[in-house]
Amino acid sequence: MxxxxxxxxxxxxxxxxxxxxxxxxxxxxxxxxxxxxxxxxxxxxxxxxxxxxxxxxxxxxxxxxxxxxxxxxxxxxxxxxxxxxxxGYRIEAPRSGCSTFTGKDFLVRNYDYHPKTYEGRFHVFAPSDSGYAVIGPAQRITGRMDGMNEKGLAMGYNSIHRKKPGSGFVCHMIGRMMLENCATTQEAEDFLKEIPHRHSFSYIVLDSNGETSIIEATPRSVEVRKGNACTNHFEILKEENRHYLDESHKRLNAIHEQQNDADNIHQAFHLLNDINKGVFATDYKSWSGTIHTSGYLPKEKKVWFALGGDQEPTVFDFGEWLNGEDYDSNRIYGEVDTDLGFAHMK
Incomplete structure (x- = not known):
């Protein structure tokens, strides 16, 4: 550990x-x-x-x-x-996992990746020039792997594949741009239909009105569907899916089988974060180990965040921060069951 x-x-x-x-x-x-x-x-x-x-x-x-x-x-x-x-434009993004689950007032997401790519930066940024304020973990410094903005739009994405890439933006830069520019689920859908995509990803969004959708995006087409759980395969653009989907279906089925007992943020967070629930992933060497779990509450403007599994989250009141109250802590700590190195740690 x-x-x-x-x-x-x-x-x-x-x-x-x-x-x-x-x-x-x-x-x-x-x-x-x-x-x-x-x-x-x-x-x-x-x-x-x-x-x-x-x-x-x-x-x-x-x-x-x-x-x-x-x-x-x-x-x-x-x-x-x-x-x-x-x-974040026309670069390569390595393969990854990830699982996302939404309820009427929360979005919870596991970020599954290889430790050597994780840079350990959790950003809270209120721009004075243009764009909405955003809170969430950073990827490649400038991108956001998930997050929520001041209007209450929350976002996470799940990898599908990297074959047949296009001339477009990669997932984490798209996530950042979406959060800085979109206030609602509808605006996020429209944005994802317009912007060019480098690879194939599902983007899951939830706004402060409780509207949620899953946007299946590739360099070739974008489709929107209703749903509240997503792992690493498309339901509409099935021809874009990778060949091996057993592990993706296994995590999705685990969410569906337990979602009736996860109708609030606390239960939903632990559904994804508890190692024995079947959603938390541990295959770090194969780019599919859960590094963090994020929970976003658009109506309350709060964020739950934990590094590693079987953790109690750190809770951030984004509303208070928007009103000028800085967070006292400079770091979030957790434990991950791997001996692989992280990009920001010796």
């Missing part, structure tokens, strides 16, 4: 200023050392076109482009490297 942590990063200000601060935090960090070592061992299987990426960000998320410029100014790196490491 390994103790791990996530740093809590709180910031109110412009996207450019956030980029500068993140660059300063990362400049001599273990995250950046691991990133450099990664590119020394293997070359990226994608090309970065700076002008194309500038144009696409200018269309869909100009403020996040300012954040990337702030990171470049702070880290003193070529824009090609900033976009390669933090841009």
């Amino acid at each position: 390994q103790q791990i942590y996530s740093d809590i990063i709180q910031f109110r200000g412009s996207h450019y200023e956030l980029g500068q601060i993140q660059g300063n935090q990362l400049s001599d960090s273990l995250i950046m050392k691991n990133r450099r070592r990664q590119w020394q061992l293997r070359r990226p299987r994608f090309d970065i076109n700076v002008q194309e990426t500038k144009d696409i960000f200018q269309k869909y998320a100009p403020a996040i482009r300012e954040e990337l410029i702030g990171m470049q100014d702070s880290l003193k790196q070529p824009m090609e490297e900033i976009l390669r490491d933090f841009g």
